[in-house]
Amino acid sequence: MIEIMEGNHALGWGALEAGCNAYCSYPVTPQNEIVEWFAREFPPRGKFFLQSTSEIESSFLCMGFVAGGARTMTSTASPGWGLYPEGMSHIVAAELPLVVALLMRGGPGQGTTRQSQMDYTSATSPGGQGGYKNIVIAPYSCQECYDFVQLAFYLAEKYRNPVILLTEPNVTRVLEQMERRPLKFDYPPEGKWALGGKARHSDGKARLITSGYGLTSTEEHPSYLSYLKHLHDKFERMREEVRYEQYEVEDADVVLVAYGYTARVSREVVKQARAEGIKAGLIRPVTLWPFPAEPISKKAEEGAKFLVVEDNLGEIGGLSDDVRLAVAGRAEISLVTALDRHDPGEGGSIYPGKVLEKLKKIKGIR
Amino acid sequence: MVKKVVCGKPRLWRYRSTSLPFCPGCQHGVGARAVLETVEELGIEGKTIFLGGGGCAYPLPSLLDLDAMQCPNGRATSIGSAMKRLHGGETVIITYQDDNDALAVGTEPLIHAALRGDAITVILANNAGYGSTGWQMASPGDTPVPPEMDKPNPLFPINIMELLAEFEGVSYLARGTVSSANDFEETKGYIKTAIAKQMAGAGFNLVEILTACPARWHLTPQESLKWIREEMVAGLPLGEFKNGGGN
Amino acid sequence: MARKGEIVIDEGACLGCGYCEMFCPKKCIEISQEKFNPLGYPLAVFRNPEECNACGSCVVMCPQFAIEAYLLADKGKGKERS
Numbered sequence: 001m002i003e004i005m006e007g008n009h010a011l012g013w014g015a016l017e018a019g020c021n022a023y024c025s026y027p028v029t030p031q032n033e034i035v036e037w038f039a040r041e042f043p044p045r046g047k048f049f050l051q052s053t054s055e056i057e058s059s060f061l062c063m064g065f066v067a068g069g070a071r072t073m074t075s076t077a078s079p080g081w082g083l084y085p086e087g088m089s090h091i092v093a094a095e096l097p098l099v100v101a102l103l104m105r106g107g108p109g110q111g112t113t114r115q116s117q118m119d120y121t122s123a124t125s126p127g128g129q130g131g132y133k134n135i136v137i138a139p140y141s142c143q144e145c146y147d148f149v150q151l152a153f154y155l156a157e158k159y160r161n162p163v164i165l166l167t168e169p170n171v172t173r174v175l176e177q178m179e180r181r182p183l184k185f186d187y188p189p190e191g192k193w194a195l196g197g198k199a200r201h202s203d204g205k206a207r208l209i210t211s212g213y214g215l216t217s218t219e220e221h222p223s224y225l226s227y228l229k230h231l232h233d234k235f236e237r238m239r240e241e242v243r244y245e246q247y248e249v250e251d252a253d254v255v256l257v258a259y260g261y262t263a264r265v266s267r268e269v270v271k272q273a274r275a276e277g278i279k280a281g282l283i284r285p286v287t288l289w290p291f292p293a294e295p296i297s298k299k300a301e302e303g304a305k306f307l308v309v310e311d312n313l314g315e316i317g318g319l320s321d322d323v324r325l326a327v328a329g330r331a332e333i334s335l336v337t338a339l340d341r342h343d344p345g346e347g348g349s350i351y352p353g354k355v356l357e358k359l360k361k362i363k364g365i366r
Numbered sequence: 367m368v369k370k371v372v373c374g375k376p377r378l379w380r381y382r383s384t385s386l387p388f389c390p391g392c393q394h395g396v397g398a399r400a401v402l403e404t405v406e407e408l409g410i411e412g413k414t415i416f417l418g419g420g421g422c423a424y425p426l427p428s429l430l431d432l433d434a435m436q437c438p439n440g441r442a443t444s445i446g447s448a449m450k451r452l453h454g455g456e457t458v459i460i461t462y463q464d465d466n467d468a469l470a471v472g473t474e475p476l477i478h479a480a481l482r483g484d485a486i487t488v489i490l491a492n493n494a495g496y497g498s499t500g501w502q503m504a505s506p507g508d509t510p511v512p513p514e515m516d517k518p519n520p521l522f523p524i525n526i527m528e529l530l531a532e533f534e535g536v537s538y539l540a541r542g543t544v545s546s547a548n549d550f551e552e553t554k555g556y557i558k559t560a561i562a563k564q565m566a567g568a569g570f571n572l573v574e575i576l577t578a579c580p581a582r583w584h585l586t587p588q589e590s591l592k593w594i595r596e597e598m599v600a601g602l603p604l605g606e607f608k609n610g611g612g613n
Numbered sequence: 614m615a616r617k618g619e620i621v622i623d624e625g626a627c628l629g630c631g632y633c634e635m636f637c638p639k640k641c642i643e644i645s646q647e648k649f650n651p652l653g654y655p656l657a658v659f660r661n662p663e664e665c666n667a668c669g670s671c672v673v674m675c676p677q678f679a680i681e682a683y684l685l686a687d688k689g690k691g692k693e694r695s
Binding site: 369393 | 673
Binding site for chain 1: 412413415431436446449451475
């Protein structure tokens with residue numbers, strides 16, 4: 001059944017479908033609609049909703065819910081994300097699952113209250129101590145919000161690691177058609193890590209959860225090195241979860257690379273370009289980490305040119321860094337950035353016109 | 367003649383043969399014993415979750431025969447609040463945090479858990495300063511310091527009882543020491559009352575224990591206990607500060 | 614009949630802090646000047662066994678859990694720590 005819904009709510013309905021039973025976050029524009037959805041829909045269903053007193057608190061309250069055995073989600077926006085890294089690092093270290101929805105708004109600092117794509121690097125190269133990776137998924141429509149939040153819960157529990165859904169209010173605040181279809185996943189058997197008092201465990205044995213395996217020897221991880229090896233192998237296995245979409249890429253000699261709302265813009269640009277006889281295509285990373293280097297590398301080898309479309313400061317970190325790595329010097333990379341927005345105010349966005357203009361410039365067309 | 371064990375290591379202490387990872391005269395072990403013996407006597411070990419904080423007492427959760435978690439500095443209260451909401455009366459949540467944990471970075475979680483009336487028991491082991499990081503003074507506004515330490519700024523003790531007592535969601539507040547066997551029993555009594563409040567669903571409760579840190583205070587263990595009894599309690603008086611209230 | 618007690622000190626765990634010596638009401642324990650544990654700490658020593666009544670003060674105050682107290686009694690009698 002087709003419904004009309006905003007992506008913020010689709011994240012909630014998808015979480016509910018996935019069996020999420022605990023949500024905790026701190027209000028910050030533009031994610032407040034998500035907080036309100038959970039505040040309205042969770043308590044009547046007997047599920048846990050808690051508004052925290054800061055984003056630092058959010059991360060640790062969520063750690064408590066997860067450690068107690070709940071399937072947990074949190075959400076935030078860019079300025080709040082700045083307060084999550086410590087908590088994220090501890091949650092990764094303790095090998096706990098968590099789904100984090102991160103809505104990007106203009107930065108740095110207080111920034112704007114409207115969309116941007118400026119947190120790619122802080123999501124894919126996390127700032128918490130120790131160096132680790134989280135799977136990052138970038139939905140670009142309301143339907144994808146609903147589908148990918150379910151995928152996120154599954155991947156989080158499969159790898160016992162947080163999964164980040166990275167998107168913008170241009171995607172989540174817009175009303176779109178979608179269909180609520182539950183996705184089935186083969187969840188691993190019930191985690192044997194949750195705390196609840198030792199009498200509640202089938203073997204009656206006390207359990208320990210810690211984010212300090214370097215300081216604490218356990219049966220599972222007798223030494224720091226054994227624990228590091230375990231994490232290393234886990235992050236390597238997570239690379240299998242790479243997902244991407246290719247649109248008109250087969251014979252393209254100029255390839256756009258974009259995610260989120262700029263991917264929708266780029267799709268439109270590819271259509272318009274093709275109508276004018278330009279052989280353009282789009283590679284849309286769906287997972288930003290693990291990054292789909294392979295299709296990009298392939299096109300670089302074939303001699304294609306690249307146009308990275310991202311609503312950020314361009315050369316300073318972001319998607320273009322990963323494209324540059326994948327291209328490995330074999331091809332020309334041009335950028336459309338926040339400096340190409342249609343309006344100088346906080347509501348400025350990247351529109352197809354500007355992207356098409358740059359595309360033609362690359363092709364040497366007037 | 368029959369030889370009968372009267373008492374020894376707490377039964378819930380997991381490791382029988384190694385010594386505790388604390389300095390000579392440190393009373394974290396005594397504080398832990400007070401909690402463990404109370405848990406054993408109340409018969410709740412099967413449903414207790416022990417959340418340890420940062421600092422010198424960090425290893426504690428890994429040494430107990432209880433469901434336990436080693437929490438980042440300041441956050442045992444947050445983690446406890448969430449777990450209590452999740453499990454409700456099915457579990458007893460006890461945190462063990464020192465002054466640099468709960469009274470510094472941990473003030474946000476502490477105050478808000480108390481405001482929300484989350485029915486957890488916080489054991490605040492106040493030993494006036496940092497140990498494992500090299501004996502720095504605790505945040506200004508924390509407890510008094512031994513006389514031979516330089517005092518660059520005026521220091522006023524933070525009496526957390528005065529702050530928390532006014533919150534409606536708080537049901538029990540007490541402060542004790544473990545400076546003698548009698549003090550130990552009295553503090554155990556406070557802990558027992560606090561846990562009973564939690565089990566009755568009566569809101570947030572906290573027991574502060576003034577514990578010795580001879581290594582940092584540059585005093586002998588005996589002088590440390592004397593200092594607690596004579597100087598520390600001047601700024602941080604003992605007794606029950608709230609008994610009643612909560613949900 | 615007088616309660617007779619006995620304590621056993623775990624020499625590997627004792628760090629010579631002296632709380633046991635400080636709190637024994639019968640002065641049964643002393644920090645030795647000659648005996649040291651493998652880490653170099655002076656050891657607590659059980660000096661006057663005939664005075665001990667297993668009150669448990671030393672056990673409880675020991676921060677290293679290094680002391681165990683026993684009650685020596687005729688079979689069937691005996692009390693837990695007061």
